Amino acid sequence: MVGLHLLYKILKEKKADMLIKIPRKWFILPEEKKEYKRIVSFLKKYGELPKPPDTYPVGYEDQPVSYYIDEMRKRYAKRVIAKIKTAEVSDETVDKFLNYVNKEVSSLITESYGEYVILPKELPEVAQKVTDVMRKNKVAGLFGYPTGYSLLDLNTGGYIPGDVFVFVARTKAGKTMYSLNSVRKLAKEVPCMFVSMEMPVDSIMRRLLALEFKISNFVSQVRIVSSFVDKDFEKLKLNLTLVNGAYIRDVSDLYSLISFYNPKAVFLDGAYLLNPDKSYRSEWEKAKNIIEELRKLALKTGVALVCTWQLSRQAVKKIAQTGEPEPEHISFTDAVAQSATAVIGIVPDSEPRYKNFFVMCNREGKERIKIKVHWDWETMNFEEADVVEIADT
Template structure:
């Protein structure tokens, strides 16, 4: 039995659903828009849900939707149709205009969203007794709740004239600001010139063999970006204190060993540099999450929250192969790691698109690089590559030739080339590929673009 409040609510929802069906039957120009926004499971009343299912089926079958065609269609598929046809006739006759159709659609959807949330919470409560651990239940609950649609579908089809007008407006706006970028800055002039900054919604892969400095380069990028754009750095391998030490060493150019020791004359001699670097870091807007063993769902949940609460504009993840598809306590697992990495790569791309931010994800390279005479990395070297090549908008490799032939260099050549590092842009969905020369100081993790005359 429904109480009075429930009865009143049911009547309100049922009336709204009847009204939106009357608009669909009488307003040809907007019926497709309404159908694109509402699904059959958004209807609360069993009577209107049944009618809308017929309308939805006609839409899918490309049958013109009208009162007459709906009646004919129901007669062709249902034998005992007197009750539903009487209901449709009353709904059709109640049509009073379509001025408020968007408000009605939103009202129906919000009610549907709350009803689905209630059902989801009941399902979570039911599942509570069958799960072995609290962590497993929380993971299940997160997946179910995050799977709920919280906004109406937007119409994505646009005329090219409106799209080109928006593009020209952006170009004009950028032209008024000298050197402005359309994306988040990397802090490196040549890299920004080639990418126009890291673009919203892009998945960027930064890959290298061990000891090439990919974590150090990512920290350089994160600190540079966070000066003007809030940035979040997921460190799945290295704890926060080590990340902080690296940042301070890079920003101050004081050797890591000196910072680690924390005492002695060398610290005193470099104290001014450290204080200056501290101020620089404090002026940035960088956040660090050093939780190990994060799943894709964990990252999605934490990044959504950070986007909402901290207005995060770029995300860094160190690194792809340490992400799992499911939490460690979840019994589900992939036998094929390559397939799992592919799912994770696709998931990261979806998150980037959903939150409209660039995600820079570090990745390992396979050992096949070491077996070749030419050690320059290629996209096929991406470890557990799967869909990484396809999903990524920008793929960059770090490569240091001296790492492989250092023993063959003369002492003079060692001094000249030991720190030379090449950033290889191997894939650029929205621009050209290129190589950019850097000098990498391994003692402090500082990268600098190498000038042509160096």
Template sequence: MKNNITHDLFHLCQDEWKWLETYYKKFRKTPTKAAYINNFPDFRIKAVDDTELYVEEVRRAHGRHELTSLIRDAADGIADGDIDSVMARMQSEVLAIGTAMGVVKDVDVIQDWSDIYDSAVTRQKNFKKGGLAGIPTGFSSLDSMTGGLQPGQLWVVAARLSEGKSWFLNQMATSAVLAGHNVHFAALEMQRDEVTFRIHNLMSKHMGDGAIFEAQGLTHGKDVDLKKYKAFLQGMSKSMTNKLTVSDVRGIGIGEIISQIERHQPRLYILDYLTLAKMANDGGWKDIGNFTKQLKDAAGRYGCTIVAAAQLNREGVGKEPASADALAESDSIGQDADAIITLKKKSNRVIKARLAKLRSGQGGYMWWNKFDTTSGDFHEITLDQAEDLMAKDVERAHALEASGGKTA
């Protein structure tokens, strides 16, 4: 039991083990041989002390049983032509089987302290090098509150439509890449070129000769100095050894996500966005809950941070960034998320953000951000700067309306 062996891992003698579990949970001690024989008189008992060997045997036997059953059911489903359902079930259940078989090992952190010490050393090196133990998000207050993106964490960025959540993810990707980390961006809504153009827009603020390459101009094929853009791309590829990989395959599930993580080894994996991913059934709250649990498990198993975008429900419509309660399927997602960030666009160039949940600290903190693609800006600003920008945005809107849309 100390090694997390439960009765559902047994496919022979399940009742016998369940009796042991129940006895121990009730009386907090191992039953006597006499008590056990009284309930199971035909059970053979042997005196052994090599527990770890038999723990592994139980797990392996469980894995064989479950995989055999899964393959048999999959073959039946394939014969019936239900390929999509078979794929969804296999992706979900293979991960569950791996977890039950002990992919994540329990550690005695009192005696086996070397790994945790190595983790502390690595975090201190990162802090001394860049002022942060984790990966920088690109937003100073958020980094200060959280210590950056940490291995094994699941973050969620939520907003209503056109409120800036995809751009927020683009900025997190840009910040991680500039800090020297591998990043994978899984775009389930936009095309690969659109995502890449946005990240180049933000990166051009920090690299090159000062030219800002607007995502809209790159997308529309106008108002772009292609010579300077090519020089920017060449300079970036020469100066950076880390990778930014982008995929735009629609409807990927946990199996494809794990495959991408194994293939590209990202330190940061971004999923845009959560409810567009492929789930086992109809995408209801149970499916979303299972999926976010699988994302959290994958982040822990591969030592990366996963950040996923999500939608806010209608309760999230207001003047301020919403609380975590306004997150669509909030109970399912919030249970597994280590951090939840919500956004509210206050004007054309100002976005207000809230750290709605932080598992390791106090949530509720809010900050202001400048968002301007003409200057490649998406970063934190003060309240005074935000109010000044919002006032100018109102003046711009009035001037544009007065001119019939002919001036910016």
């Protein structure tokens, strides 16, 4: 019945593109074939999927679409293997049978990677999609989603789906506040997820409220309570899922969350606190595995993955001297700079009420650029200051 479960899930989540990619021959049982034919006929006639049935199929569990596709592929593979084992092949039919085996095995291998492989015949369609996105974002100079900081968008292309964007700073230097300021804007446009590995969700919510309603003296608990009394929280319309990172053990857990909630952008505050799926023998190897696995996660899911990471103690001296940390000053490993599309250092400014975004690494544009941003807890202003400096090289 896995075929019925898959079809129900596709209807429920309105994923017509997934239906097209699933080989018809994978639907083995008569009731599966009948439902598949009904859905495809409806799609061809009306250009959209029919509504899902009012009741779940027998034995249905709410798993990701990819789970059911894997189950379908394995079931069909077992059927092919059974047929090969029991086949009676004569001298006259051996070549024909070998062709059958080659075709089926090749098909299963190709289809198992169907979500990740672009075939030659699909190139024009993919090229058109990429061009459409670039045309749409041409005015903003974006390849991805806006960061909420226009000068940062202009220089990096924004948060690019399938890629990793990293903010790095020393402890209590602004990583969380600037990423929260970014996500609260983006969550008004696309579904987002914010995973806090460093703070309780309640603390994150207080900061979000303070940013959204511009509540001054956020550090004063008395002022917080009095400021929130008359606020209309219904106006806080953010398409945002908050996650307590204490319950996330490793990158696989994060993948499960993304598969279940389907965000377009994921903000991972304190990414270095994750555990990698691979074993490790040192903190350096652990950090390297984390960022590499996060990179693969972004590629596999297609989300824009925004991480925060620590700068090492050595960065403090370097920042004091030049104001410009280097990739080797990222805590535990410089692999972060190798895996991310952009690494933005948050460094002090000569004026305490400002900080600077220092573009340390940037695959889509210039590096060693400083963008001045507000650091004002009194007015909860963490916006851009419209000042850009090109660092000395």
